[in-house]
Amino acid sequence: MTEDPYSDLVAELEHFAHCISAAGALPLAGLMLSDGLDPHVRASYLELIVGPRRERLRRIFAAGRAAGDLTADADVEIAASFLTGSWYSFHVAGRATPRTGRAGSLTWCGCHAPSADSRDDERLLMSVSPSPPRSAPWSRGLRVSFRPAIGDAGRVTTFELFFDLVYVFAFTQVSAFMVEGHNAQALLQGLVVLGLLWWTWVGFAWVANRAPADQPVMIVGMSVAMAAVFVIALAIPESFAAAEGAPTAALVLALAYTVVRLVHVALYALSAGEDVALRRQIIVFLGGAMIPSVAALVIGAVIGGQAQLWIWLGALAYDLLVTRLSSRSGGGWGLHSPSHWAERHGLVVILALGESIVAIGVAVAREPISASVIIGAVLALLLSILLWWTYFTRFAPWGESELERRSEGRQVVMARDVYSYGHAAIVAGVIIAALGIEEAMAHVADSEPFGWFGAIALMAGAACVIATIAISAWVSATPRAGAVAIPAVVMVVLIPLAQAVAPLPALAIAASALAVTAAIVALVQRTQAPQQRD
Structure with missing residues (x-):
């Protein structure tokens, strides 16, 4: 036990949730209640399984009373029965099991003694409020100790927004790199670097969902990571330019990437605390996925030349695949705040969309104003x-609502598949579309054909965003999700036409296809209520 009884309670409940969610655990518990069971077997089960857990809960509540956090007459037996019994009752009713943080908050509040500091009471009330104010913090001020998030009231902190700013520069560097190369190889190289950047960002999104980012240890760790990501961004322009034997920028990028990943794992390990399942998952992740992939990146950087691209691509694919396979049912990962998770990813999509707007200005900033420039800029x-409309009017609210409704294990699976992996395609699609926009605006007054490079970037990038949204909704059994994918197919089919016309008509074709997408999304919203699924 620690000096914080409430944190001990949450940790104990997380351990209970992990054990009772294991295959066969709930049927075994039901068997122990059957009338025909041997009394000696039931007694052994109570002595070895139930008794020790209830005793730990008693000690936690006793520590809370001793610290003055709970009232002296708090009924420990009823509280312990409520905490563990709620799992069984929800399961029998066929409903999603309650989140451990929320169940713990409700019980703790029921036994809570009024505090001299009203802010402590407010924090507990916030943790059980079904609709917390958007600006509500997870924590009050900066803390010296490392503590996990409490309850499910977390929203994105200002430091997380500050942390994301370094990725704005990195995204711009990736886009500029692909524009400079202006061929399929440069596009693939840029996507590999973008994938590496995304994987670092996702890692810290998971950590900050578990522990508030506005506490000292998180601020220090994430600041180190920010510096390393900035170094990665600085190295991007020359990351594939060196010949064999001169891999300076590539090696700098690989080493900076290693620093980011190590900081991420260190913060995650600190946040794990007494969570045995999470600590085990981190070890599997570190040894099975991260170390081999990082080593391959360094080796590829040292080798250089044409081999570097394929080694880096293989390292990224290996990391993504092994991480996915090692957590097929959610593994030991946990999602503490669905609202924070959905908001965090929505904000990074906004950053990527910002790159598409910057691309407009970069391409024509030094051009004289003209009708073609104005029309092109508007299109x-x-x-x-x-693109914003397609994501934020349908997908974003659906994603958060779907996460809220799911049980803990299925929450993690959705957070991993739809957000950690699916949003990689969304962000990549937005940035590639921005590349096409910049290419079109740079030649907006030309009458020559747009060309394959710009047409593929513009049309396929936008199609990737739409298709990913449609697929994510479809795998979650959202009604009429397939209708949203139709414009994506149409945009791919129209690539030959877009490359054959001038840049301005190509922009008009892309805008028309996305307008159809927005209309379909609006129609789906009006005609079909979201389908609930357990």
Whole structure:
């Protein structure tokens, strides 16, 4: 036990949830209640399984009373029965099992003694409020100790927004790198680097969902990671330029990436505390996925030349695949705040969309104003607005609602598949579309054909965003999700037409296809209520 009884309670409940969610655990518990069971077997089960857990809960509540956090007459037996019994009752009723943080908060509040500091009471009330204010913090001020998030009231902290700013520069560097190369190889190289950047960002999104980012140890760790990501961004322009035997920028990028990953694992290990399942998952992740992939990146950087691209691509694919396979049912990972998770990913999509707007200005900033520039800028801006509309009017609220409804294990699976992996395609699609926008705006007054490079980037990038949204909704059994994918197919089919016309008509074609997508999304919203699924 620690000096914080409430944190001990949450940790104990997380351990209970992990054990009772294991295959066969709930049927075994039901068997122990059957009338025909041998009394000696039941007695052994109570002595070895039930008794020790209830005793730990008694000690935690006793520590809370001793510290003055709980009232002296708090009924420990009823509280312990409520905490563990709620799992069984929800399961029998066929409902999603309660989140451990929320169940713990409700019970703790029921036994809570009024505090001299009203802010402590407010924090507990916030943790059980079904609709907390958007600006409500997870923590009050900076803490010296490392503590996990409490309850499910967390929203994105200002330091997380500050942390994301370094990725704005990194995304810009990736886009500029692909524009400079202007061929399929440069596009693939840029996507590999973007994948590495995304994997670092996702890692810290998971950590900050478990522990508030506005406490000292998180601020220090994430600041170190920010510096390393900035170094990665600085190295991007020359990351594939060196010949064999001169891999300077590539090696700098690989080493900076290693620093980011090590900081991420260190913070995650600190946040794990007494969570045995999470500590085990981190060890599997570290040894099975991270170390081999990071080593391959360094080796590829040292070798250089054409081999570097394929080694880096293989390292990234290996990391993604092994991480996915090692957590097929959620593994030991946990999602503490669905609202924070959904908001966090929505904000990074906003950052990527910002890159598409910057691309408009970068391409024509030094061009004299003209009708073609104005029309092109309006069409390009309309593309960004329609991408925003497609994501935020349907997908974003659906994703958060779906996460809220799911039980803990299924929450983690959705957070991993739809967000950690699916949003990689969404962000990549937005940035590639921004590349196409910049290419079109740079030649917006030309009458020559747009060309394959710009047409593929513009049309396929936007199609990737739409298709990923449609697939994510479809795998979650959202009604009429397939209808949203139709414009994505149409945009891919129209690539030959877009490359054959001038850049301005190509922008008009892309904007028209996205307008159809927005109309379909609006129609789905009006005609079909979201289908609930356990």
